[in-house]
Amino acid sequence: MDFSMKNTAEWHSKGLGRILNRMNMKLRPKLILTFLVAKVIPIALLAVIALTQIVSLGNHLRDIAVTDSTKALNDGARESEERLTTDLAMAVAGFLHQRDNDILLLADLAPAVITRQNISALS
Secondary structure, three states: OOOOHHHHHHHHHHHHHHHHHHOOOOHHHHHHHHHHHHHHHHHHHHHHHHHHHHHHHHHHHHHHHHHHHHHHHHHHHHHHHHHHHHHHHHHHHHHHHHHHHHHHHHHHHHHHHHHHHHHHHHO
C-alpha cells in the first residue's frame, strides 16, 4: 500500500466524508465541521505548542537574568570591598608614617632636652 501525501489526503477526505454522510447532516454543517477539523484545530494545537515554548523560553531567560544579575552584584560587592580595604590600608599607612616622623623628631629632640635639663639641674 502506497502512503504518499495524495493517498493519505484521499483517505482522510473519504473517511471524514463517510462519517459526515452517516450523520445525515446538511451541507452547511458539514462544511463548518470540515473547516473546524481541517483548519481551526491544527491552529489551536500550534497555539498551545507555541505557548508552551514561550513559557519555556521565559523560564530560561529568567534563569539567565538571575545568574547574570547575581554575578554582577557579587562582582560589584567584591570591588567595593577591595576599594574600602585599600582606602583603609592607605589611611593606616599614612597614620603610621606620621607616627614614624613623630618618633624621628623626638629622637632628634631628646638629647637637646636632656642636655637642657642637666644644665638646669647644675645651676
